[in-house]
Amino acid sequence: QKEVEQDPGPLSVPEGAIVSLNCTYSNSAFQYFMWYRQYSRKGPELLMYTYSSGNKEDGRFTAQVDKSSKYISLFIRDSQPSDSATYLCAMSPFSGGYNKLIFGAGTRLAVHP
Amino acid sequence: IAGITQAPTSQILAAGRRMTLRCTQDMRHNAMYWYRQDLGLGLRLIHYSNTAGTTGKGEVPDGYSVSRANTDDFPLTLASAVPSQTSVYFCASRGRGGIGTDTQYFGPGTRLTVL
Numbered sequence: 093q094k095e096v097e098q099d100p101g102p103l104s105v106p107e108g109a110i111v112s113l114n115c116t117y118s119n120s121a122f123q124y125f126m127w128y129r130q131y132s133r134k135g136p137e138l139l140m141y142t143y144s145s146g147n148k149e150d151g152r153f154t155a156q157v158d159k160s161s162k163y164i165s166l167f168i169r170d171s172q173p174s175d176s177a178t179y180l181c182a183m184s185p186f187s188g189g190y191n192k193l194i195f196g197a198g199t200r201l202a203v204h205p
Numbered sequence: 206i207a208g209i210t211q212a213p214t215s216q217i218l219a220a221g222r223r224m225t226l227r228c229t230q231d232m233r234h235n236a237m238y239w240y241r242q243d244l245g246l247g248l249r250l251i252h253y254s255n256t257a258g259t260t261g262k263g264e265v266p267d268g269y270s271v272s273r274a275n276t277d278d279f280p281l282t283l284a285s286a287v288p289s290q291t292s293v294y295f296c297a298s299r300g301r302g303g304i305g306t307d308t309q310y311f312g313p314g315t316r317l318t319v320l
Binding site: 098100126128133134135136137138141180192193195196197198 | 238246247249312314316
């Protein structure tokens, strides 16, 4: 079993829809959770960063962490065609110092006009 | 230069050939990483370096080697390429500090095809 599971999609939604992207994980030591966005033929770029449980909002994006269920989510409100990309969750047990990120396989999202 | 650069952008390589993928960062980050990305498998760590002069093995190190002679450069070498090494390779770096510095910054990638 992989440490981090992520539905690969693809997920296709109309413009303006609310999108929910999710990851589950098995390692209870994970405390730092990230979402990366990757456009086609580009490198991943950091979108959201959260520590421990709770919510974090940044514009149209909300990251949610439920450590008791080992489940994290990324919500996109009022989705735009420019949000079409692959979204990767990543997590780590440590902050600073040496760390390795564990990535999900990524979910492909297509937002159509 | 701003961020991380990788070269070449893409390469087609005959099996058995030696190949070095280059990675340079200008952010003075201590830690650097090499990943490969394959469909359905996501990003898998090949090798990493916490600081200049040190390296370590990641999840899939076989067939690859790295060196870290200075802070800025972290080349990845395939000594004798095989078709299973066909992939997209990403270099990443991370600074040192407190909370919030786990974030890794990625280069644009090298698309490698081994025939």
